[in-house]
Amino acid sequence: MFKWFVDPGHGGRDLGAVGNGLQEKNVTLAIAKKIKSIAEREYEGVQVRLSRSSDVYLSLNERTRMANSWGADLFTSVHINAGGGTGFESFIYNGNYSRKVQTDRVRFFVHDEIVNQTGFRDRGKKQANFHVLRETRMTAHLTENGFIDNASDASKLKFDAFLEKIARGHVLGAARAYGWKRKSSGGSSGGSGSSSSGTFYRVITGSFKNRSNAEKRQQELKKAGFDSFLDADKHKGETFYRVVTGSFKDRSNAEKRQGDLKQNGFDSFIDIYKK
Ligand SMILES: [Zn+2]
Structure with missing residues (x-):
């Protein structure tokens, strides 16, 4: 089971940023709930836990x-920006840490899919010393989804369908980064154009008769920041363990x-791979 901890920023007495009739704490909660429902409905083996599912105050310490303590595999903190500007930006922790390559790689996919889905101006992939990024012991990133004090961004954030796009970007990015499998039956509410069936381009980094050799390769990949999974492939009566380091709808992404x-x-x- 992949454990994804999604943290809607602010809450309760902490409104977050405000502007154009919106409060950040409400928008982040709506997005986080959508992330949970899309990810759990459409992907196999993914469980999403929210830091809060109602309008309550939580300290940063409580969130991390x-x-x-849950042992999350991925931490995503969802925020709305303010202070003059427009568009989307994301953050990872700016320190030196062993997970940094992997953290940046996952953020890369999530960031690009959100920009892709929303059409937000891309303000860049950034680093900062934020509590929730520094104190989490797993891959972690923080997203700033438009500016609440920008009339144009705020007018989009008022639409449920737009929040759905933001949420879907988060989910598609994580799915791509980790090679999640879509559920084969039902669930898809469309919208993204991606489907659970069709052709996938899988990147294979080794094929082994011996399972422990395949697992050794997985560990080497993990050290370099690449997640992988094993796929047992029967060939002429023999079983081979393939190390799959990504599964993509687009061939160009596999080549990347x-x-x-x-x-x-x-x-x-x-x-x-045809499914
Ligand atoms: Zn915030």
């Missing part, structure tokens, strides 16, 4: 403590992953 792997010294090939 909850994620750490191959390039990243190559830079880290891993050769790979693309396997066309």
